[in-house]
Every structure is written in C-alpha cells, then in structure tokens.
Amino acid sequence: CSVRVCCGMAEHDDSFYMRRCVELARTAIGCTSPNPLVGCVIVKDGKIVGEGFHPKAGQPHAEVFALRDAGDLAENATAYVSLEPCNHFGRTPPCTEALIKAKVRKVVVGMVDPNPLVASKGIDRLRAAGIEVTVGVEEALCKSLNEAFLHLMLTKKPLLALRYSISLNGQVSDHLGEGATDSGGYYSKLLQEYDAVILSSTSLSDKLSLPTSQEPGANQPLRIVVARSSNATLDVPGLAAGVNSKLIIFTDKESGVESKGSLEGVETVILDKINMDAILDYCKRQGMCSVLLDFTGNAYDFEELVKESVEQNLLQKILVEVLPLWCERNDRNARFPLNMAEVHKIKNLQPKMYNKSIILEGHL
Numbered sequence: 001c002s003v004r005v006c007c008g009m010a011e012h013d014d015s016f017y018m019r020r021c022v023e024l025a026r027t028a029i030g031c032t033s034p035n036p037l038v039g040c041v042i043v044k045d046g047k048i049v050g051e052g053f054h055p056k057a058g059q060p061h062a063e064v065f066a067l068r069d070a071g072d073l074a075e076n077a078t079a080y081v082s083l084e085p086c087n088h089f090g091r092t093p094p095c096t097e098a099l100i101k102a103k104v105r106k107v108v109v110g111m112v113d114p115n116p117l118v119a120s121k122g123i124d125r126l127r128a129a130g131i132e133v134t135v136g137v138e139e140a141l142c143k144s145l146n147e148a149f150l151h152l153m154l155t156k157k158p159l160l161a162l163r164y165s166i167s168l169n170g171q172v173s174d175h176l177g178e179g180a181t182d183s184g185g186y187y188s189k190l191l192q193e194y195d196a197v198i199l200s201s202t203s204l205s206d207k208l209s210l211p212t213s214q215e216p217g218a219n220q221p222l223r224i225v226v227a228r229s230s231n232a233t234l235d236v237p238g239l240a241a242g243v244n245s246k247l248i249i250f251t252d253k254e255s256g257v258e259s260k261g262s263l264e265g266v267e268t269v270i271l272d273k274i275n276m277d278a279i280l281d282y283c284k285r286q287g288m289c290s291v292l293l294d295f296t297g298n299a300y301d302f303e304e305l306v307k308e309s310v311e312q313n314l315l316q317k318i319l320v321e322v323l324p325l326w327c328e329r330n331d332r333n334a335r336f337p338l339n340m341a342e343v344h345k346i347k348n349l350q351p352k353m354y355n356k357s358i359i360l361e362g363h364l
C-alpha cells in the first residue's frame with residue numbers, strides 16, 4: 001500500500017484512496033449497465049469519512065451515497081471519484097452540484113467521463129465553483145474497470161469478448177473451464193462481468209442447461225442462443241427449463257425454431273441472416289455494455305460469427321483458459337475459433353493464474 005509518512009503519522013496518498021474507489025465500484029459488477037461502475041470516498045484529515053458506489057442505473061450516483069455517508073464532515077473534505085462527476089440531468093441530478101452544495105474543498109478524479117454529455121464539463125463546473133480538481137489518478141485502473149462502458153461510449157457498440165478453453169494436448173475443449181460449477185471459479189466470476197453471454201445451440205442441445213454463475217446473488221447475464229437453419233434439433237422447451245434468466249434465441253427464417261412455439265421467458269428474434277452486428281445492436285438497445293461469446297463445445301454455429309466479428313472490428317477481447325487436463329479428440333471438439341491472421345491481431349496478451357488454470361487475456 002502507498003503510505004506516506006508525514007510528521008511521524010502514516011498518511012495514505014491519492015492512489016490509495018482511488019484504489020478504494022475502484023474496490024467499492026466493483027461491488028456492483030454486472031449490475032450497472034448501461035451506466036458505468038463508479039466508486040467514491042470522502043477523506044478528511046487523513047480519514048475516510050464517507051464511502052459510496054453506484055449500484056444500478058436509475059439509482060443515485062456514487063458521489064451521492066458517499067456524501068450522504070459523510071454528512072457534515074464533507075465540508076472542506078476531499079472527494080475521490082473513479083469517474084469524473086456528472087454535470088447533467090440524466091436519470092439522476094448532477095453530482096457536481098451535490099459536491100458544491102456539500103462544500104468539499106477538493107475533488108480527485110480517476111478518469112474523464114467519455115459520455116459526450118459530461119466529457120470534462122463536470123470538471124470545468126467544479127473548477128468554476130472554486131473547487132481544486134486533480135484528474136488522472138490511477139487512470140489506467142479506472143479505465144480498465146469501465147472498459148466496456150468506455151468502448152460503448154466511443155464506438156456506440158457493446159464490447160464483445162471471445163472466450164474458449166484449451167486442454168494440455170491443445171484441443172479446444174467443450175469444458176467450461178476450471179471451477180465452472182464452483183462459486184469463486186473463473187467461469188462463474190467471468191459470467192458476472194458480462195451483460196449477455198452468447199451460446200451455440202449445438203453446444204447445448206445435449207446438455208439442456210445453460211451455464212450459470214455460482215456466486216450467491218450473482219448477476220446472471222442474459223442468455224443468447226444462436227440457432228442456424230442447419231440446426232433443426234434445437235430443444236426450445238429443454239433450453240427454457242434449464243435457464244434461470246431470460247433467454248433469447250437468434251435464428252433465421254429457415255431454422256424452424258419459430259414454429260416450436262413461444263415459451264415464457266424465451267424470446268425468438270428472426271433475422272434474415274444471423275450476424276454479429278444485429279446481435280450487438282439488439283444488446284445495445286437493451287442497455288447492455290458487454291457481451292461474451294462463449295465458444296464452447298461443437299460450436300460450428302460460431303465459425304462465421306467469429307470470422308465476421310474480427311473482419312468488422314466487432315471483437316475487442318479474447319480470453320483463453322488453458323486447462324490442466326487432457327481432452328480426447330472427438331466429434332464434439334470445436335475447431336480453433338481464430339485463424340492465423342486473426343491471432344496476429346491480438347495485442348498485449350497477458351497471462352493470469354486462476355486456481356489451476358492459466359488465463360490468457362488479450363485485446364484485438
């Protein structure tokens with residue numbers, strides 16, 4: 001921890017408080033879309049006197065909760081916020097005005113809000129009111145916290161990530177990954193971070209249950225099943241029975257899925273041709289920031305989807321889990337989802353350890 005010693009007293013620096021903001025913000029992982037994850041702490045005389053985070057779109061922002069928590073102690077205090085305070089009337093009133101009214105002396109901001117409605121106007125407003133503002137403390141951390149929100153604001157499309165697992169003998173596995181069924185497992189945690197997960201119908205037809213995050217009270221992303229016309233065997237009632245959150249089936253006219261009737265909790269979207277752009281558009285209209293393409297099982301449905309996603313620059317992230325197991329080659333082993341040119345596009349491939357697995361995380 002970054003502790004500065006001043007007159008014999010241990011004192012934390014800006015970085016420490018900003019990291020606390022990020023930690024608080026993470027409490028709401030998976031729950032805030034289309035809004036970002038934001039945390040705020042109010043510090044007075046070297047002590048945290050108020051903390052807050054944004055829990056959900058429509059509810060008050062992080063600053064409001066932290067100011068409430070601090071009460072009168074906010075006067076002349078420093079407010080740390082992982083994202084620039086907003087200066088507009090959205091679903092909630094501007095945080096800049098709340099900070100000014102509470103008479104804070106200083107505001108430390110992690111990153112500028114990329115939302116064109118804010119975009120430095122919040123910082124300008126605070127400065128105009130005579131409040132000292134520092135911008136960019138732990139900026140990289142704050143940006144990675146809201147990678148999907150940033151992407152949505154800049155490109156108007158949800159962030160798309162591709163995941164798959166490979167075995168020690170180099171097979172793309174239909175295994176969901178280490179600890180898939182465990183609370184605290186990598187897959188369970190990963191699901192929580194995404195607003196939707198796209199699954200292949202062929203990978204599910206023999207399982208009839210959809211992967212679920214095992215964390216208690218976890219965000220369960222929207223399940224999207226892609227069913228191509230070639231797949232006439234899709235068991236819609238079976239799928240619906242196995243799901244504990246809403247299910248959307250994207251299909252084309254020839255698939256016959258539509259004729260299997262409508263079911264409660266299941267929506268069918270018929271496209272002329274299944275394509276990633278249309279799926280992402282749908283997700284954006286539903287207020288989503290992030291979508292996970294789960295390349296599990298015999299995912300032939302996905303070959304074209306992955307190819308066009310890379311070609312059209314719709315894929316931003318790749319997550320490969322190297323599993324400590326041997327996977328027999330059989331019909332259900334998926335083909336490798338990327339070609340050589342696509343793999344060459346991956347930047348900053350970083351290894352991370354998660355229990356017994358190695359996760360390789362990169363950007364396209």
Ligand code: AOF
Binds near residue numbers: 058
């Ligand atoms: C902050 N603190 O905790 C959040 C901010 O519709 P609203 O009122 O919720 O406004 C949403 C926008 O406000 C969102 O797109 C983003 O630019 C900003 N979110 N700002 O000062 C917060 N969640």
Ligand code: ZN
Binds near residue numbers: 095
């Ligand atoms: Zn706000």
